[in-house]
Amino acid sequence: MEKLIRSSNAAMLFISLSLLIVLTTGCQEVKLKAAIEVANKQCPMDMGEAGKITSIVYDGENVVYTFQLNEETANIKALQKNPESMKTSMKIMFQNPTKEVKTLLDLVVKCKAGLQMIYIGKDSGEQVVCELTTDEIKNILNADVNASESDLAKLESQIQMANLQFPMKASEEVVIEKIELSDESVIYICRVDEDLCEMSQIKANAKEVKEGIVGTLANQTDLPTQLFIKCCVNCNRNIVYRYIGKQSEDQHDVVITVSELKDLLKKE
Incomplete structure (x- = not known):
């Protein structure tokens, strides 16, 4: 959490x-x-x-x-x-x-x-x-x-706490299973019920999906969200939403880059 x-x-x-x-x-x-x-x-x-x-x-x-x-x-x-x-x-x-x-x-x-x-x-x-x-x-x-070790420890801790809350239903067709941390990204693992939404739809509308996520982050101007984004930036981590088909295991990544996260912070 x-x-x-x-x-x-x-x-x-x-x-x-x-x-x-x-x-x-x-x-x-x-x-x-x-x-x-x-x-x-x-x-x-x-x-x-x-x-x-x-x-x-x-x-x-x-x-x-x-x-x-x-x-x-x-x-x-x-x-x-x-x-x-x-x-x-x-x-x-x-x-x-x-x-x-x-x-x-x-x-x-x-x-x-x-x-x-x-x-x-x-x-x-x-x-x-x-x-x-x-x-x-x-x-x-x-x-x-040191600052870099502290920032990474904070990010790891946030992810550990968040994973206590998952799985969590994000919509009728998508369940967020967990969050993973890689050397490059904070990755939200999103399982898609392909009976309700085909993976091809997500891929075909990838631009709109990303715009929706970025728009949501931009509208969350509360201090906690801004601190989280800043932590990702300080650790040089992208935010990735990895959509994986429940039946096919096909996947598609929607990536919000560090540069784009910096732009979100500049708007505040």
Whole structure:
């Protein structure tokens, strides 16, 4: 569930920017409380297809983010079964943080606080909690990881989390089975029911299919999606939708190149 993890990182970036407003205040805990109060006033915050942040509070021990998940795109039961994967992914996403995010994490550590992410299913009401302790945050900040290694680790982590959600029905005729990472691309494996759509149709309309995908990405201007695209660009990976016929095993790749992904980022 890469959107969920990207949302967490996006939220941290937003709170960090809020923190800059209050850096001239007194003690560290006052700074942290003030930053969180500024951020909480912006809730609910739209996080795209993943859902929204409904509240951000500091309870004296943790900075607590509450997310309302869109269960059409997020399988909360899969997350409940994989708490360690969630935690590992969150640690990786905070490696080599931006200056703004590092400022916030430093302040959380100085206040001897932790981070707590509460994800609640919009329809089911079920929830899953992921926490990072003060020491875990400190270890993240002290880790010596170069930028390229960090970017690749983040991309791998996003794909691992996303694969917990699959298979997922994209349309009546297409099921996304999983995401793979190659040396050149992030590859969505899409299985096509040829009783409903022949592979020849996809090949004949490849240009229109690509335009539709690019258009969808262009319209997803939420910060988590933009961070994902940027991660693909930083890792020099194309995004590929590999359509494979369920009966024939015939396949066709629709490729959005790194150059095209860069163009999407420039539009923001």
